Amino acid sequence: MSSEMNNEPDDKRVDETAVVPEAAAGRRLDAVIAELFPAFSRSRLQRWLKDGALTVDGGSPRGRTPVRGGEQVVIRAELPEEGPVAAEPIALDIVFEDEALLVVNKPAGLVVHPGAGNADGTLQNALLHHDPRLHAVPRAGIVHRLDRETTGLMVVAKTLEAHAHLVEQLQARTVGREYLAVVVGTFTAGGQVDAPIGRHPRDRLRMAVREDGKPAVTHYRVEERFPAHTLLRCRLESGRTHQIRVHMAYIRHPLVGDPLYGGRLAVPSGAASVAVDGDTHTLADVLRGFHRQALHAETLTLTHPVSGETLSWSAAPPADFERLRTALRAHRNAVTEAEADDGRWRP
Known part of the structure; x- marks a missing residue:
């Protein structure tokens, strides 16, 4: 099934057809059509449904109507005019x-x-x-x-x-995606978060775990432990907006540096000075200087659309991420030396 028509200026007509999977029976129509037509925003699909440009078995039910499975969904609509996207000489890795x-x-x-x-x-x-x-x-x-x-x-x-x-x-959900995430707090083992995600009811810039959200599952395992932080390896089953950031905040382990979901800066007590890149800093300085969510999409695996071969790529984290990890390791080493005799903490 094609998910979007060519969006060149001379082709604004959308003619799409899909069949609701039997496995979707009982779910809300608006959630199902959002998955059937991922190239279009949920608000646009709902607008087409309301206007009659999107029909289900020839009718226009409400978005909250449960589906039975097997219904035919048809879109006959016009895309609004959009300004052309210009080519720009921006370096790509x-x-x-x-x-x-x-x-x-x-x-x-x-x-x-x-x-x-x-x-x-x-x-x-x-x-x-x-x-x-x-x-x-x-x-x-x-x-x-x-x-x-x-x-x-x-x-x-x-x-x-x-x-x-x-x-x-x-x-x-056959595309494999693994992320490295530095989160606040410690874990004894890996696990998973299975919690639906939708738009925050009051803040439209944020997402939130909510009962009427889209299904979302994040698996995580411990990659490296620190005294007050953890480096996790996260694997997505779904791909919701801000998914890892929302799920980690939901289980009270927000990502370091996250401006939307991180809350107040958490600095471990007794954080001594550490050597990073040849200079001496406190861990608090390094944490305060990390101004984005500590999240890196490290690994990508998929089936090549022509050859059918399974391909996988990995990319090392950028310099600021590695600097943060170096500072956390240095702090761990300092704490380990100070507490080695009384067993208060072990890596």
Whole structure:
């Protein structure tokens, strides 16, 4: 199933058809159509449903109506006119490229595509400069996102066929994504968070765990322990907005530096000075100087849309992430030496 029509200016008609999976029986219609048509925002789909441009078995039920499974969903709509996205000479860290795929290592601070407050200077602008043929692919081939301040690997489709194939893999949850996250607090073992995520009821910039949200599952395991922090390796089953950030805050282990979900800065008591990059700092200084969520998309695994081969890529965390980890290790070593005799803490 194609998830989005070509968004070039001369083609604004949307003609889409999908069948509600039997496994979705009992779920809300608005949640199901959001998964069937991931290229369109949930608000746009709801607007089309209300206006009759999106029908279910020929009718226009309310978004909260439970589905039975097997219904035919049809979209016959017009996309609003959007300004063209300009190609811009922005440097890209390309990890892999062939005729079908492009894998990039996104730096912190780079927005994925234009939006409110970010009309240019985005990854999409950079991609169009790198390969003008991406004008023919929806959103220059971008099929998933990373938050502005999250670093790491993203895959881009270079053809319409590859785009459709990658969207199907994402819907089927067969794309493997592993993240490194530095969180506040300590863990004795790994686990998972299975909690639905939706828009925060009062703050539209935030997401939250809520009963009527979209299903979301995050698996995590301990990668490295520190006296008051933990480096986790997180694996996503779903890909909700801010998922790891929301789930970690929900279990009271927010990401270090997270401006939306991190709360007040937590500095461990007795944090001594540590050597980082040849200079001496307190751990508090390093923590205060880390001004983004400590989250890095390290590993990406998928099936190549042409060859069918399973491919996997990894990207090391950026310098600021490594500096934070170095400071936490130095603090751990200092605490271990001070407390080795009384057993108050062991790595």
